[in-house]
Amino acid sequence: MVLKKSQARKRTVKAKASPRARAESSAISGPIHTRRLGYALMMNLGTRPEKRCTWNCIYCPWKTKDQARCHPSAPGREEIIEELSRKLSESRKQVDSVVLAGISEPTVHPEFAEIVEDVVRLRRKLGARWLIDCISNGSALDKEKIRKACDSIDRTWIKLDCATNKLFKSTNLPASKLTTIEKQLELISKLRSPFIQTTFWRNSRDSELQNWSPENLQGLLEIYARLKPGCVHLTTLRPSSVFSKLRPIYYENLEAFAQRVGDLGIPVEVFP
Numbered sequence: 460m461v462l463k464k465s466q467a468r469k470r471t472v473k474a475k476a477s478p479r480a481r482a483e484s485s486a487i488s489g490p491i492h493t494r495r496l497g498y499a500l501m502m503n504l505g506t507r508p509e510k511r512c513t514w515n516c517i518y519c520p521w522k523t524k525d526q527a528r529c530h531p532s533a534p535g536r537e538e539i540i541e542e543l544s545r546k547l548s549e550s551r552k553q554v555d556s557v558v559l560a561g562i563s564e565p566t567v568h569p570e571f572a573e574i575v576e577d578v579v580r581l582r583r584k585l586g587a588r589w590l591i592d593c594i595s596n597g598s599a600l601d602k603e604k605i606r607k608a609c610d611s612i613d614r615t616w617i618k619l620d621c622a623t624n625k626l627f628k629s630t631n632l633p634a635s636k637l638t639t640i641e642k643q644l645e646l647i648s649k650l651r652s653p654f655i656q657t658t659f660w661r662n663s664r665d666s667e668l669q670n671w672s673p674e675n676l677q678g679l680l681e682i683y684a685r686l687k688p689g690c691v692h693l694t695t696l697r698p699s700s701v702f703s704k705l706r707p708i709y710y711e712n713l714e715a716f717a718q719r720v721g722d723l724g725i726p727v728e729v730f731p
């Protein structure tokens with residue numbers, strides 16, 4: 460079943476006037492109208508503008524050499540929850556979702572599981588109906604504590620761009636040499652109900668470094684059929700001068716692929 464295309468709303472609501480430096484180090488941004496998850500508060504468990512991530516995807520706008528360790532100045536658990544409570548109480552409109560994501564891979568934060576617990580507790584205390592989402596590359600799902608935390612929220616969106624190990628290693632660039640796509644899939648399948656987000660791109664200079672290819676599309680279909688995710692979100696890159704050789708995929712092409720995903724009986728949405 461292909462769900463109706465969501466209308467991406469461009470208007471954003473900026474945080475109330477605060478010094479720029481504070482905004483940059485803030486653990487929570489928004490609420491904003493997001494492309495995929497509605498009107499949302501975004502939790503950034505890393506630091507700005509530096510990224511801390513166990514991968515280094517070729518299209519990621521943020522680069523870092525220290526991939527896997529949380530930055531010492533990343534916000535702590537108490538600070539994050541206090542700020543989330545404040546932002547929720549300041550928001551004039553009901554938010555749809557609270558999203559653990561941001562510039563860094565959220566599971567790199569040493570208190571990820573505890574922060575998730577706090578957010579779940581806060582929602583219960585407020586009697587609120589917003590969803591709790593997490594956007595992750597899934598690299599920490601081998602840790603039971605992280606897996607349980609991901610299973611305790613509404614939707615954990617796992618990044619899955621590549622169906623082959625070669626493409627995965629050369630474009631998502633995982634920090635650990637031991638990581639393989641097979642291992643990743645094994646871990647994702649341990650989640651109670653994974654949600655998948657796939658970003659597509661073409662590479663105008665090197666077709667080996669693009670995931671929009673018949674082989675990869677077929678491989679992804681087989682993986683979706685195996686994982687049976689709650690939903691698949693298909694996205695593409697925004698046109699950018701920073702990665703001029705990496706190109707977005709036309710909406711019509713994404714829609715055609717979404718149809719093939721839908722034919723598997725998997726809910727799918729396209730966000731060009």
Ligand code: SF4
Pocket residue numbers: 510512513514515516518519520521562563564596618
């Ligand atoms: S997983 Fe996300 S944050 Fe990490 S490198 Fe890839 S795009 Fe960037």
